[in-house]
Amino acid sequence: MSLAGLGGAAAQTQARPKMHRFERQPLTVANFEAEGHVLDIGGGGEGIIGRMKPSQVVAIDLYKNELMESPAGPLKIVMDATDMKFLDAQFATATAFFSLMYMQPEVQKKVFAETARVLKSGGRWLIWDAVIPILTDPGMEQGTKGPVFYFEFHLPQEVVKTGYGTLWPQVRLDLPYYLSLAEGAGFQILAAVETPGQFRTFRLELRKA
Numbered sequence: 001m002s003l004a005g006l007g008g009a010a011a012q013t014q015a016r017p018k019m020h021r022f023e024r025q026p027l028t029v030a031n032f033e034a035e036g037h038v039l040d041i042g043g044g045g046e047g048i049i050g051r052m053k054p055s056q057v058v059a060i061d062l063y064k065n066e067l068m069e070s071p072a073g074p075l076k077i078v079m080d081a082t083d084m085k086f087l088d089a090q091f092a093t094a095t096a097f098f099s100l101m102y103m104q105p106e107v108q109k110k111v112f113a114e115t116a117r118v119l120k121s122g123g124r125w126l127i128w129d130a131v132i133p134i135l136t137d138p139g140m141e142q143g144t145k146g147p148v149f150y151f152e153f154h155l156p157q158e159v160v161k162t163g164y165g166t167l168w169p170q171v172r173l174d175l176p177y178y179l180s181l182a183e184g185a186g187f188q189i190l191a192a193v194e195t196p197g198q199f200r201t202f203r204l205e206l207r208k209a
Helices: 003-012 048-052 064-069 105-118 175-184
Strands: 025-028 038-041 057-061 075-078 091-097 119-130 147-154 159-165 187-195 201-208
Touching (some): 038 048, 038 105, 048 057, 057 064, 105 175, 175 201
Parallel strands (some): 038 057, 057 075
Antiparallel strands (some): 119 201, 187 201
């Protein structure tokens, strides 16, 4: 779900919510090796992973309109990531590109378990996301509904500008938080990199044991 989706919902209520807006920052999204199909969780909207590997990606999203907005190429399926309809151990690679930030903690926990289920033994899950602070953290604008992060994604073949807006969480969605979820779901941590800037982002590489 992108900033466009949030704005659309606001327009329908005729009251655009006041958001804490971070300045745009660049982020390089490097290519990665993957054999066979790549399960992209929350792959609608800009469809960044689908742009990079259009012939390999199976993009699932809870919202049909998000998938319709994404570029052609991947196989697109409306599906709830907490209850995937795939058999066990079907994918060698899964991705989640700035999609976990839209999920409540109880939903995230189910998604981690489901992703582990559909990955093959030794399969990898690559995650990109933003560190989501809480409203009471220093520097956050009081009276806002949530943060908006503006990006300039540098992909191997193109540059994509977009923004992602969400609501303030009850707990900080930071790297230690996601590492705890990953370990609780039985994943091994292969890499965990946090990138500083106007706001912080991170990249995780997990492996199913």
